[in-house]
Amino acid sequence: MTVSRLVKVKKACQNCNVRELCLPTSLEGVELNLMDEVVQQRIRLQQGDYLYNTGDGFKGIYAIKSGSLKTSGITIDGKEQVTGFHLGGEIIGMDAIDEEIHACDAIALTDTEVCHLPFDKIREISIQIPPLLKDLTRIMSREIRREEHVLMLLGSTTAEQRIARFLVNLYDRLQKRGELENIITLFMSRQDVGNYLGLAIETVSRQFKNFRDKQIIEVDKKNIKVLDMQRLLEIAE
Amino acid sequence: MTVSRLVKVKKACQNCNVRELCLPTSLEGVELNLMDEVVQQRIRLQQGDYLYNTGDGFKGIYAIKSGSLKTSGITIDGKEQVTGFHLGGEIIGMDAIDEEIHACDAIALTDTEVCHLPFDKIREISIQIPPLLKDLTRIMSREIRREEHVLMLLGSTTAEQRIARFLVNLYDRLQKRGELENIITLFMSRQDVGNYLGLAIETVSRQFKNFRDKQIIEVDKKNIKVLDMQRLLEIAE
DNA sequence: CGGCGTCTTGAGTCACCTCAATGTTCGTGG
DNA sequence: CCACGAACATTGAGGTGACTCAAGACGCCG
Numbered sequence: 001m002t003v004s005r006l007v008k009v010k011k012a013c014q015n016c017n018v019r020e021l022c023l024p025t026s027l028e029g030v031e032l033n034l035m036d037e038v039v040q041q042r043i044r045l046q047q048g049d050y051l052y053n054t055g056d057g058f059k060g061i062y063a064i065k066s067g068s069l070k071t072s073g074i075t076i077d078g079k080e081q082v083t084g085f086h087l088g089g090e091i092i093g094m095d096a097i098d099e100e101i102h103a104c105d106a107i108a109l110t111d112t113e114v115c116h117l118p119f120d121k122i123r124e125i126s127i128q129i130p131p132l133l134k135d136l137t138r139i140m141s142r143e144i145r146r147e148e149h150v151l152m153l154l155g156s157t158t159a160e161q162r163i164a165r166f167l168v169n170l171y172d173r174l175q176k177r178g179e180l181e182n183i184i185t186l187f188m189s190r191q192d193v194g195n196y197l198g199l200a201i202e203t204v205s206r207q208f209k210n211f212r213d214k215q216i217i218e219v220d221k222k223n224i225k226v227l228d229m230q231r232l233l234e235i236a237e
Numbered sequence: 238m239t240v241s242r243l244v245k246v247k248k249a250c251q252n253c254n255v256r257e258l259c260l261p262t263s264l265e266g267v268e269l270n271l272m273d274e275v276v277q278q279r280i281r282l283q284q285g286d287y288l289y290n291t292g293d294g295f296k297g298i299y300a301i302k303s304g305s306l307k308t309s310g311i312t313i314d315g316k317e318q319v320t321g322f323h324l325g326g327e328i329i330g331m332d333a334i335d336e337e338i339h340a341c342d343a344i345a346l347t348d349t350e351v352c353h354l355p356f357d358k359i360r361e362i363s364i365q366i367p368p369l370l371k372d373l374t375r376i377m378s379r380e381i382r383r384e385e386h387v388l389m390l391l392g393s394t395t396a397e398q399r400i401a402r403f404l405v406n407l408y409d410r411l412q413k414r415g416e417l418e419n420i421i422t423l424f425m426s427r428q429d430v431g432n433y434l435g436l437a438i439e440t441v442s443r444q445f446k447n448f449r450d451k452q453i454i455e456v457d458k459k460n461i462k463v464l465d466m467q468r469l470l471e472i473a474e
Numbered sequence: 475c476g477g478c479g480t481c482t483t484g485a486g487t488c489a490c491c492t493c494a495a496t497g498t499t500c501g502t503g504g
Numbered sequence: 505c506c507a508c509g510a511a512c513a514t515t516g517a518g519g520t521g522a523c524t525c526a527a528g529a530c531g532c533c534g
Contacts, residue, residue, distance in 0.1 A: 073389055076402075077474035081392040083385050095385055097378035103385060123371065127364050134360065140377040141334035147384035148320050148332055148340060152310055154391050155318035155435060157491085159522065165313075190481065198392060200523055205482055221481090221531085237314035394523085396490070427513065437491055442514055458499080458513090475534105482529070489523085497514065504507080 004051070005044040012039035012115055018177070021089025022063050023117070023139055026131040034125050035132070039063075041116040045108035051092075052106050058096040060118040064088050067112025068187045072195075073104040082196040084150065085109070085188060087173055091117075091139050109187045154198055162197045163207040164236040167217070171226060184224040242281040249276035249352055255414070258326025259300050260354070260376055263368040271362050272369070278353040282306075282345035288329075290342050295333040297355040301325050304349025305424045309432075310341040319433040321387065322346070322407075322425060325414055328354075328376050346424045391435055399434045400444040401473040404454070408463060421461040 013024055013035050024035045042065065045051060051062060054074060064086055071092060072082040083104060086092050096102045097119060126133040153169070156162050167184065174180040186193070194201040208224075211217045216232055218225040226232060250256055250264075250272050261272045279302065282288060288299060291311060301323055308329060309319040320341060323329050333339045334356060363370040390406070393399050404421065411417040423430070431438040445461075448454045453469055455462040463469060 073385060075389050075392055075474075079392070081389045083388045094378055095382045098375040098382065103382055119374075123367070123374065126370065127367060130360070130364060133363065133370070136374070137356075137360065137377070138335040140374070140381070141331055144377070144380050144384065145332045145335065145340055147381065147388065148310065151320050151384065151387060151391075152312050152318045154388075155312055155316070155432075157521095195392075201480090202482080202524085203522060206522090209482080237312075394489095426511095438513080439492085439515080440490060443490095446514080477534090478532085480529105480531080482527105484527085485525090487522105487524075489521100490519105491521090492519080493517090495514105495516085497512100499510100499512075501510085502508085504505105 004049055007042045007044060009039065009042045009115075011036050012042065016065060018065060018089035021177070023091060023122075023135055024132060026135055027129065031129050031131065034129060038117060038121045038125060039115045043114050043116060045069075045112040045114070047108055047110055049108045049112075050105060051108065051114060052102045054102055054105050056102045058093070058100040058102060058119070060116055060120075061091055061093040061097070061122070062106070062114040063117060064090050064092065065113040065115055067114075068109045069106050069112060069114075070109055070188060070192055070196075071104045071106050080195060082192050084146070085170075085192075085196070087179075088177055091143070094140055094143055109192075159197075159199050159203050159207050160210065160235060161237070162199065163193075163204065163211070164232055166193065166197060167224065167226070168232060168236045171229075182225060184226065186222045186224060244279045244281060246276065246279045246352075248273050249279065253302060255302060255326035258413070260328060260359075260372055261369060263372050264366065268366050268368065271366060275354060275358045275362060276300075276352045280351050280353060282349040282351070284345055284347055286345045286349075288343040288345065288351060289339045291339055293339045295330070295337040295339060295356070297353055297357075298328055298330040298334070298359075299343075299351040299353060301327050301329065302350040302352055304351075305346045306343050306349060306351075307346055307425060307429055307433075308341045308343050317432060319429050321383070322429075322433070324410055325416075328380070331377055331380055346429075396434075396436050396440050396444055397447065397472060398474070399436065400430075400441065400448070401469055403430065403434060404461065404463070405469060405473045408466075419462060421463065423459045423461060 013019055013032055016022065024032060027035055043051070051069060066088050069086045069092065070082055071084045071086065072080050075081050092106055093102065095104065122136060126136055153162065153165050156165060170184055171180065174184060190201050190204045194204045208219050212219050214231070216228045218227060250261055250269055253259065261269065264272055280288070288306060303325050306323045306329065307319055308321045308323065309317050312318050329343055330339065332341065359373060363373055390399065390402050393402060407421055408417065411421060427438050427441045431441045445456050449456050451468070453465045455464060
C-alpha cells in the first residue's frame with residue numbers, strides 16, 4: 001500500500017532548506033547542478049502513507065525534505081519493531097543497497113516530502129565528483145552511528161532513563177532544524193514511542209506523568225514543553 | 238591501550254580465505270592487484286588487545302581476517318554497552334568515517350588478525366574501479382542492516398527469546414565460515430552476552446540452564462552444542 | 475449524540491534484577 | 505606439583521519495576 005503523489009522538480013537541491021543536513025553538503029556551483037539532475041522526482045506523502053514496504057525492490061534512497069517518517073521492521077514472530085524516527089535532511093532506504101530489497105517499512109508520520117535519489121546515478125556521478133563520494137560515505141557512516149546510538153539508548157536499564165534520553169535526542173534534532181519553540185511536538189503515537197524504546201504504552205504514559213509530577217515537563221497531548229532541561233539531562237545522564 | 242603487532246603484507250586479498258565475505262568481492266585479476274596495494278598492513282591482536290579506542294582519530298577501516306572482536310561504546314553514565322560481535326570477513330570502524338573519530342572501542346576477543354584499509358585510498362581507487370565502489374556501498378549497507386537486526390533482536394520481550402535468537406544468529410554466522418562442528422564456541426564472556434542483550438549475567442546463566450533442562454542444548458563452559466535446532470528456532474520464532 | 479481510536483490511570487502479577495554465597499577455571503608463584 | 509587468589513560462572517532467595525489486564529477519560533469525526 002503505497003499512496004503518494006509524484007512531482008517533477010528542477011534545481012531540487014539548490015533551493016532546498018535542509019541541504020546542509022542532507023547528502024550533497026560539500027557541493028557547489030556546477031557540481032550542484034549535476035546533483036540536481038539526479039533528483040528528478042519528489043514524492044508527497046500524507047500521514048500514514050507508505051514510502052516503501054518490507055520486501056519492495058530497491059529503487060534508490062530517499063532524502064527527507066520536510067515532514068517525518070518512521071521505519072519499522074517485522075520481527076520473526078510477526079510483531080512490529082520501530083527502528084527509527086526520521087526528520088528533514090535525513091536519508092532513508094540505505095539498508096536496501098546491499099540486497100536490493102527493503103528490510104523494513106517506511107511510513108509517513110506527518111505530511112511529508114521526500115526526494116527520490118536513484119542509487120545507480122548517485123554512484124555514477126560520485127565517480128565524476130569525488131566530494132560527492134565523500135558525502136555519500138559520510139552519510140552512510142552517520143546512519144551506522146545513529147543506529148549504534150539507538151543501541152546505547154536501549155542499553156539503559158530503566159524506563160525513566162529511556163524516555164529521558166528519547167526526549168533529549170528529539171529536542172536536539174528539532175532544535176538543529178529550527179522546528180522547536182521550546183515545545184517538542186511528538187509526531188508519533190505513544191504506541192510508536194513505546195515500541196521504539198522497548199516499553200509498554202502504559203509505561204510511556206506513566207513516565208510522562210512521572211516527569212510532569214517532578215515539574216520537568218508539561219504535557220499537552222502531543223506537545224511536550226521542557227521546563228527543566230537540566231534535570232532531564234541529569235536523568236538521561 | 239593498543240597493543241598490537243604490525244605485519245607488512247603483499248597480495249593480502251588474493252590469497253585470503255574470507256575474501257568472498259569481505260570488501261572486494263566483485264574484483265578479479267588486475268583490479269584485485271590494485272586492492273592488494275591498498276592493504277599494506279596487517280595487524281595481529283592478542284585476546285584483550287584494543288584495535289582502537291573511543292575518541293581515537295580515524296585512520297581507516299579494518300577487515301577481519303581471522304579471530305573475533307567486540308565493539309562497545311560507553312553510555313553517558315559511564316557504563317559499557319556492547320554493540321556487536323564481529324567475525325572473519327566483516328569490516329569494522331565504519332562508524333568513524335563521518336566524524337573521523339571512533340565512537341566505540343574495538344577489542345579482540347580471541348587472537349585476531351585484521352587488515353588495515355586506509356579509507357582515503359579506498360575512495361581513490363573506487364573512482365578507478367566502479368565495482369569496488371559498489372562493493373563499498375554494499376558493505377556499508379550491510380552494516381546498517383546488521384544493526385537494524387540487532388534492534389529487532391532487542392525488541393523481543395523475554396530473556397529466553399533473546400538468548401535463543403542470539404544463539405541462532407551465532408550458529409548461522411559460524412556455519413557460513415565453516416567454523417562450526419555442531420558446537421558453537423562462545424568467544425565472548427557471559428558478561429558480554431548479557432550486556433549485548435540487555436540482560437543481567439545471572440539471567441544469561443539461567444537461560445542456558447533452562448535450555449539445558451529442556452534438552453535443547455548442551456553447555457560445557459564456552460562450548461554450546463545444539464541438540465534441537467528446531468526447538469531453538471521455534472523459541473526464537 | 476454515539477462510536478472509535480488514542481491515551482491515561484489503577485490493581486495485581488511476574489519476569490528479571492539485585493544481592494549474596496558457592497563453584498569453577500586459570501594463572502602465578504612458592 | 506600444589507596452594508592461592510582473581511576472574512568468571514552458577515545457583516538461590518527475595519524485591520521490584522515494568523507488564524498485563526481492565527476500566528475510564530479524552531478527543532475526533534460522522
